[in-house]
Amino acid sequence: MSVIYDEINTRQAFGIALAEYAKDDHRVFAIGADTTKSMGFQELAKLQPDRVINNGIAEQNMMLLGAGLAACGAKVFVGTYAPFASMRMLEQVRTFCAYPNLDVKIISGLGGLSGAIEGVTHQGIEDLSLMRCIPNMVVVCPADANATRVITREIAKYQGPVYLRIGRTPVPRVFDSSYQFRIGKANVLKEEGRDATLICNGAAVYRALEAEKLLTQKGYSVRVVEMPCVKPLDVQAVLDSAKKTRALVTVEENNVLGGLGGAVSEALAENDPTPVYRIGIEDQYTESGSHEELMDKYHLLPSHIAQMTEKLIEERNKGDGAWR
């Protein structure tokens, strides 16, 4: 089967949407740490060059500039690559952006394994977990370019800190321009499943949908839920899925500790203990390779997702509680 890839990557999609938004909002500033070109800010720079700042290779200062601007009333977008956005400047994000609840959006490129051939230094495989434990922070992970455009528009309207994780190269298209997004709301992509639910986000959504096809071929009926917000989590969508299918598999391009898998497991443990299997990067470092090769190798191969889902369904059906 041929895969249809997006014509643009999610960074470009973000940049186009930001430039569109800024036409109607004179408070917008965008800052990059020598990343203004690579994070898609050039679209805004074409229209409003004095609002796009390259502050040099200095991520911590970038976040502080953003905090100072936002404290005066600006709506700020700071952009760099996921490991730097989530770790190099993490304290500045926490203490000077999230703690005072300032209106700064952290745009994080090369998220998940999309840092690809650059290797571990440039791959963001812990960022969702790190950002999720910071109070006031909204954490969003779009699936493709169309979703990124819609999500960019919606988070721009929101007043407060947001971490938006995007990728690097075009990814398989999942959504069209009618994609809907509300902060804290899941999208049910396949409603009618009975045997299990796949809860997914980011570039893993396409992989989960492929896995669902494989499971259907084997006679299973699987529900698929896109959870673009790791925080705030749509707990009701998780609980609805648990009630309907009694087995959940999370699929994400992140360490299985603390990200989407962690969030879903916590919601279930507290509200409705249900068998879960977390698929993602298994608390390990990855390596250089193409994005697709890395997704295949680090547990996001559709056949692996299907296999683990099938295993969970069968164990659940045994009813002896020995899930894992």
Add this chain to the structure above:
Amino acid sequence: MYDELRKTANTLRRDVMEIARHAAGPSHPGPALSCCDIVTALYFHIMRVDPKRPQWEDRDRLILSKGHACPVVYAALARKGYFPLQDLTTVRRIGSYLQGHPDMKKTPGIDMTSGSLGNGLGAGAGMALYAKRMKKDFHTFVILGDGECQEGVVWEAAMCAAAMRLDKLIAIVDYNHLQSCGAVEDILPMEFMEDKWKAFGWNVLSVNGHHMEELLCTMETAIHYRGRPTVVIAHTVKGKGVSFMEHDNSWHQKIPTEAQYLQAIRELEEEMACL
């Protein structure tokens, strides 16, 4: 005018001692007394602020990057009328809006959360950038410690502010030569302080940080300087104004005994009588 400001500084020193005596646990009297004259000059003469409108968008901003010295800023804000004076004794207490380090969302008059060292200058640069791009004429003042300048992010901000020609950004280094564990010169020397800032592209002024006439004159020069940000290297004494605290780094963070507190108040009263 200068005598009035010296009296105000004396009053703020008494407030710092009240906080040191009554706060929940130890506060930082030494670092607060060190920058007391600087804070007095800024809030009571230089800065354009309105206590009735703490969020006034055209106000001058102050960031106490060495946020642990916040008792002196809390005292200044209370004396300006941002909040009741009697609340100063709630510093560091549970439920208080006067946190252990400045919190812009809890305390009226605090323009930026601070206290994690090194981060105030970058935030100040962001404010000055906002003024420049939005055609506002407010100034942003940032008070740093000399020990704090060991943080690398200070110099990221210094490079950036100079590159962006943020001439309405004024940094003040409270250069008292002491940090938590001892002498700055013994731990990680910050000598050639003026040369460091010059090399980073700043307009550099030096001043006796306890001499009110000099402070005002230097600040006026700084706010009228154009083309580059200005740093005022203020030569200061940690614990200034209380004899047994001066140059004694044990007062970086400590609660005075009742006898020490009374002696400090007596000394400050004697000084006030001479002003």
